[in-house]
């Protein structure tokens with residue numbers, strides 16, 4: 001089904017804006033998406049009508065806030081088809097979700113004889129947390145290679161998994177060239193070697209149906225702000241059976257059941273709270289979780305298959321139009337069955353920042369730099385790239401305008 005972009009756009013107040021006297025064209029959805037009024041209103045409504053802390057008090061407002069917060073968890077669990085709501089831990093986003101696993105599970109379970117496997121296409125947030133923990137525990141980090149066209153080299157991946165591999169931590173979709181990895185295949189190889197599988201879903205969960213049961217994965221990390229929700233909220237799906245092997249992530253209120261203090265000995269004995277709260281220290285982002293719930297409801301109404309189809313059509317159309325731009329090199333394959341709605345490119349003789357600044361003059365927001373994926377750029381001997389990334393409100397007309405501007409840039 002085609003998306004009714006005019007109807008969708010009417011929900012996004014930001015599209016009333018002009019930038020440099022031009023209508024706003026927002027093509028940096030891989031970084032963060034715009035927010036519909038339903039999400040904005042839900043946050044406002046919470047602060048105007050229900051604001052109180054959660055899980056602590058018996059009074060009405062606190063009960064309401066707790067119910068909303070836990071409803072949000074349930075809604076997000078359903079969205080990824082987790083059958084057990086406790087398997088969804090709220091985090092600040094994908095980065096914190098991966099850190100949570102690295103610290104809570106990694107610190108406890110990885111030793112100097114172990115290996116973990118990531119890939120050359122990872123975002124820094126799926127490299128750096130593991131580097132930090134490996135400095136403490138001494139395990140080795142292996143990188144599965146990518147092919148010349150940017151796709152994962154499954155042969156190299158398979159060769160690097162062994163009974164030493166304790167976890168495969170890999171993105172489902174690259175945030176640079178939009179390559180979609182075959183998580184079922186990766187998971188099968190990993191599990192056959194008794195390795196766990198963590199999927200960085202930052203660029204997949206917002207754009208396609210991601211079903212944790214069907215994929216049979218152990219952990220899934222994703223961010224609310226990349227899927228219409230507010231910043232500062234995200235989630236970690238964690239298969240329930242792994243909870244017993246995970247220590248606490250951060251310490252504080254919420255994550256404990258009891259702190260029993262013996263004044264004589266000056267010792268306190270702590271009993272952890274049950275998961276998921278054991279991993280949610282301190283006052284959580286309550287309004288953020290409510291906005292996130294509203295975002296997920298919005299996407300459910302559209303249907304994730306329709307989201308994917310729309311972005312696929314936009315991407316195909318863009319590739320077609322870009323044939324007219326002779327100085328452009330596209331990073332990665334142009335087969336849209338292999339990739340999401342993210343296109344990274346370079347223009348001969350121009351830095352990616354020049355391209356982005358030029359586009360900004362025409363109200364077009366695109367990303368430039370190495371998109372927190374420096375290793376991938378180094379594999380291709382690139383210092384940076386320009387990147388456009390689509391979402392449900394983007395239109396074919398916007399692409400036409402963008403290509404017109406690109407042609408001007410080429411001449412410039």
Ligand SMILES: Cc1ncc(COP(=O)(O)O)c(C=O)c1O
Nearest residue numbers: 093094095123125171175202223
């Ligand atoms: C593939 C991937 N992983 C992780 C992240 C980090 O997400 P966040 O900054 O929301 O924690 C991003 C952000 O762009 C990403 O694209």
